[in-house]
Amino acid sequence: MKQEVVITSGNLNQAPMGAFLSDNNVLLHVFEGSHTYENLKVDKFYILNICSPYLVAKAVLDDDFDSEFLNLDGKKIPYLKDAYKILLIEVTGRKFVEYKNIYGKSKLMVVNGINISESVLNDDYSPYSRAEGALVEMAVIYSRLGILNGTKKQEAYLNMKIFMEIVKKVGSTKHLELGRRFLTAKL
Ligand SMILES: Cc1cc2nc3c(=O)[nH]c(=O)nc-3n(C[C@H](O)[C@H](O)[C@H](O)COP(=O)(O)O)c2cc1C
Numbered sequence: 414m415k416q417e418v419v420i421t422s423g424n425l426n427q428a429p430m431g432a433f434l435s436d437n438n439v440l441l442h443v444f445e446g447s448h449t450y451e452n453l454k455v456d457k458f459y460i461l462n463i464c465s466p467y468l469v470a471k472a473v474l475d476d477d478f479d480s481e482f483l484n485l486d487g488k489k490i491p492y493l494k495d496a497y498k499i500l501l502i503e504v505t506g507r508k509f510v511e512y513k514n515i516y517g518k519s520k521l522m523v524v525n526g527i528n529i530s531e532s533v534l535n536d537d538y539s540p541y542s543r544a545e546g547a548l549v550e551m552a553v554i555y556s557r558l559g560i561l562n563g564t565k566k567q568e569a570y571l572n573m574k575i576f577m578e579i580v581k582k583v584g585s586t587k588h589l590e591l592g593r594r595f596l597t598a599k600l
Pocket of ligand 1: 445449
């Protein structure tokens with residue numbers, strides 16, 4: 414199963430990513446073009462943050478997150494202060510493949526890793542919110558706008574607007590603010 418997490422890496426970078434977790438193994442599919450791709454191409458460690466869907470969605474926009482650092486042999490690795498749990502992942506292998514889908518061809522780095530330590534930071538879980546689910550879907554669409562053109566881009570934007578209706582119906586001020594930030598994307 415693929416689960417949505419925030420990957421923190423490099424000096425101070427965060428990005429939502431899908432992660433395949435099984436036992437202590439972690440598999441990421443990282444597309445070329447992101448800071449995470451550049452960091453994980455060379456870094457030996459990164460942090461997988463298990464956090465609220467709200468933080469997953471927000472991570473696509475901001476790199477000014479509330480961060481802390483893990484000190485590893487003098488190297489500081491960032492993580493989300495508000496994550497529920499963080500896993501320190503050691504990269505054990507990388508494979509570079511060409512990936513083709515409806516959006517075209519892209520270069521993909523398959524990153525294998527192993528969970529070498531984990532810490533629970535917060536146990537203040539909140540019940541599932543449809544507003545947060547809708548914001549994650551808006552974030553996914555938002556992150557693809559850059560590779561879409563013409564009517565495909567217009568359609569994607571309209572889909573974000575449909576998810577925004579859910580945010581308006583059941584979200585709080587912070588949810589509405591994040592949703593509005595996605596809708597300010599330039600077409
Ligand atoms: C929920 C969610 C899941 C995502 N999963 C992936 C993924 O598995 N691989 C990937 O390359 N990009 C994924 N993205 C897109 C990246 O998060 C996006 O390209 C981001 O801008 C990269 O940030 P960075 O440049 O700071 O690394 C996902 C986006 C969202 C919202």
